[in-house]
Amino acid sequence: MINPPTVFVVDDDQAMRNSLKWLIESVSMQVETFESADAFIKSYYPGRSGCLLLDVRMPGMSGLELQEYLRANQIAIPVIIITGHGDVPMAVRAMKSGAVDFIEKPFNDELLLESIRHALALDVKQRDMQAQRAEIATRLARLTPREHEVMVMVTNGKANKEIATGLGVSAKTVEAHRARVMEKMQANSLAELVRMAINANLTLSESSSEE
Amino acid sequence: MTIFKTQKWRARLVNIPLPALSLLAGILCGMVTWLLLDPVQGRHLEQVFHNELVSRLDVRAVETRRRFEEFLREWQVQGHSLSNHWQLITYLNSFSWEESAQRVRYYNETPSWLEPGHPRVSLIEPTQVVLLDTRGNAREIYQNKLLPFSVERVIELYAGRDGTEIILLNRSPYLLVWSNIAYQEETDPAVILLIIEINEHFLAESQKMAHGTDTLIGLVDSDDQRLLVSSDNEQIPRGSYLRDWRESYLLTSQAITHDQSLEQNPLFTTMVSRDVVQQTINNITKLAQLDRLFAALVYVIAFSFIIYLISAKINQVLQRISRYGQHALGIQQPVIQKGNQLLQLEDWVKRFFRQLITARDKLHDKQEKRIRETEVLKSALFDNSMVSIVTLNEQGMVVEVNGTAVKTFGYSRGMLIGRRFEEIAIKTDDRSRFSDMLGKCIKRSSSPGLCRDQLMMAVTIRGEEKAIECSVISIHLQHQTLFNVYLRDISGRMQAEREIASLAKLASENPNPVMRINDKGVIVYANDASEPLLTYWDCERGQTLPLYWRNLVASVLREGVNKVYEINIEEQIFSLQLAPISEVDYVNIYGRDFTQMRMAELQSRQHQSELVHVCRLSTMGEMSTGLAHELNQPLSAIINFASGCVRRIQSGGGGEAELLDAMAQITAQAERAGEIIKRLRALVGKRPQEREAANLNHLVLEVASFIEFEANRQKVEVSVDLSDEVLPVMVDLVQVEQVLLNLVRNAIDAMKQVAVGERRLVLLTERIDDKSVQVLVKDTGPGIPEETLEHLFDAFFSTKKSGMGMGLRISQKIMQDHQGTIEVVSVVGKGSTFHVILPSDPKLELPGF
Structure with a gap:
């Protein structure tokens, strides 16, 4: 059972919390509010889908610190930053820390909701990607070391002949390996295989190891 | 010897309370009666019984x-x-x-x-x-x-x-x-x-x-x-x-x-x-004797009791008299507490009369002394008079001279007495006039005659000539007529007059206006520099002042105290000091053109005001960011609530109660915003004004409301401890507010350096004495090191990165302007306390009180 996506609102001002909840609920989204970053951390468990609406200026743990915490704990929930007037430098820092969007108070409801929708979509996408990556990883695990080598080289854009020279085998053997790789990775085309490799961060690591 | 014995007896008796004495006397009387009557009565009774x-x-x-x-x-x-x-x-x-x-x-x-x-x-x-x-x-x-x-x-x-x-x-x-x-x-x-x-x-x-x-x-x-x-x-x-x-x-x-x-x-x-028979008679007689004894005892007891009552009453009266004597008349009379009242009363009265006699004797002595003193005084007056006095008889012979005369003319008393005065001491030319004066006085000798102030030249023993003013008064005794000749040496006075004439130049040459007005308001004297004033009043020397100034002159004369007034004549400002000279019913007016000074003063004040304004603007700038943020909160909330409502209504969702609740929230947030704006306006909207009466407590409350946001933001716990009584001060509200604002913001800034729970700010007001009140701004910051304390009020001295270093300097200036002071007591590690002390008159009426 997958939970419906929830909008988590963290703001120290009660009026803000209440009004945000009121606004977001008007478009039939689920909202949970927290009066501090601490409270949020205590009740949130990773894996809950949704997005985070975060006030930058807060007593105790600030919005930026919370972002830092999430990143450190590899919680990939999309974050929308709400800033007061004139907090532009802080907003920039937030964006640099990986926030999806930032909204300046007072804000247009349409804009906010759009941003939320966008964040939720992003969340869904991120979750899909993560699932995909997991799938690719299992497939990769099935490859033999030689097949793995061949796959890295192929996705790095090397021709069969080059690979054969590089590995010291015949071109035919390379072909056979390549076919088995395509099969094991369930790739219909080279393009698909390349995408999978990118997804699994194969290219970079291999190329660096090659150096 | 007997007297001594009596005294001794008396001294003993005085100490015995009257009731006891009366009891003794009663018993004694009863015994004597008994001894006298018993045999006679007994025999008689025996006979009767027989x-x-x-x-x-x-x-x-x-x-x-x-x-x-x-x-x-x-x-x-x-x-x-x-x-x-x-x-x-x-x-x-x-x-x-x-x-x-x-x-x-x-x-x-x-x-x-x-x-x-x-x-x-x-x-x-x-x-x-x-x-x-x-x-x-x-x-x-x-x-x-x-x-x-x-x-x-x-x-x-x-x-x-x-x-x-x-x-x-x-x-x-x-x-x-x-x-x-x-x-x-x-x-x-x-x-x-x-x-x-x-x-x-x-x-x-x-x-x-x-x-x-x-x-x-x-x-x-x-x-x-x-x-x-x-x-x-x-x-x-x-x-x-x-x-x-x-x-x-x-x-x-x-x-x-x-x-x-x-x-x-x-x-x-x-x-x-x-x-x-005899035994029966004896029995009966004994019974009768017992009867008599009993009667005697009753008599003694009753007598003693009555005396006791009377003595108690006397005691009360005496005590009352004694107290009255002590308190009302100041007589050192002991209050009778115990002992024999009658004897004490006698003593009391004796002492009272003795005191009376002493007082009378003292009075008498004093009078005699006074008479003697008067005599001495009179003779001293005569001898030490500033005027030479020579007493002549009808023949013009000297009878008596005083010390001054001896001194003035250089002749000893012996040389003068018995000789014709004019022949010795009057210049030859004037002798005839002197004789004429005497002659005139003799003619009028029926009534006390007086010829006064004839100017003559006298000659001293050394041959010096002296101008004298000569007056003669005749004194009629029973058998003869004497003349007192008063000779005033006026050579000194003439010198003084010359000096006075030269002194008058002091006024006439004075570049400032100097005038003299008499009690009728007539300008008796005015120097040349007074021209602008005369023009202003539109009057000349010898004329009267305008009515308003005439009244001022009269009131100054009445009160006998210097007063200063200011007048503006076109571009010039004069301060006029009206100095009364009550002895001669004149008022001197000393003018001073202080246009330049006033201008400088005005300029300085303006500068200060501008400085305060700049300071205030900077404060406002710093504070308005916070306020704007505060304002954003309710506004955002309002928009959110409103948008939510719109969406719900559009989509047809949302119950009525829910919507109403949201709208109530909107109202609450709008009010919150309004409140913030009100404060903002209070901070910004004031204009520099003149001094006005205000309650220091209100001022402090207002300041506390200004800094509420900032204090909240910095997690500073603010407590305001106001004096129960009204503390009226005469101040420029904006300026003093600025002083307090500066101090409070400094305190909040300082406390950034200590832990959140430790940040406490106290604003306390209290009366110091009849003339002054104070505000304490007390923080729990890190305190101010001694080397910083020395420069605390210097211009351009700041420990803050963004500070101009003018805040405390301006604050001190403002306080000096208000005849107040700022003092600081600081303990490193504990915190600082700023004392803002302002003069306060408890009787000052506050508007709206």
């Missing part, structure tokens, strides 16, 4: 006799009853005596005709009972006891009698009772005779009914006054003479009244022992 007793004894004697007689009568009744007794009658009827035989029959036992035990009265039985026949011969005799004589002889002697009778036989008294026996119808009846010996028993029995045994009775032979028998034979033996007992007994002899008269009727004697 007489009374004797008369009572008489009565008793009669009673005793009556009882005796009654006893005799009882014997008669006994005789009658025997004669009628049935045994006797029966016996007599049984036979009759033989007439011839004169034989008497004797019985020694009780005969048959007698009932045994009869006859008797009380305990006495008859010695003989005899029956006689009708002829009077004894026939039968019952001898109860033998008689010392023959019965027949008695019958012979006393036959034919009836009733009872007392007879003497051998000097012994006997009672005979005759009674007729009616046994036959014969006229001559038989008789029964009882013979009873009257002895002491008989007498005792006769008195058995009476009480008391102190009375003895007896029968006395009326012839020789010897006792025949007595009731107590041992005490009073029979045969003794009555007169022998008069010493020890009271005797009363009475004749026995009897039916039959007898030759030998003995007297009945009553005897009462004198001892008994």
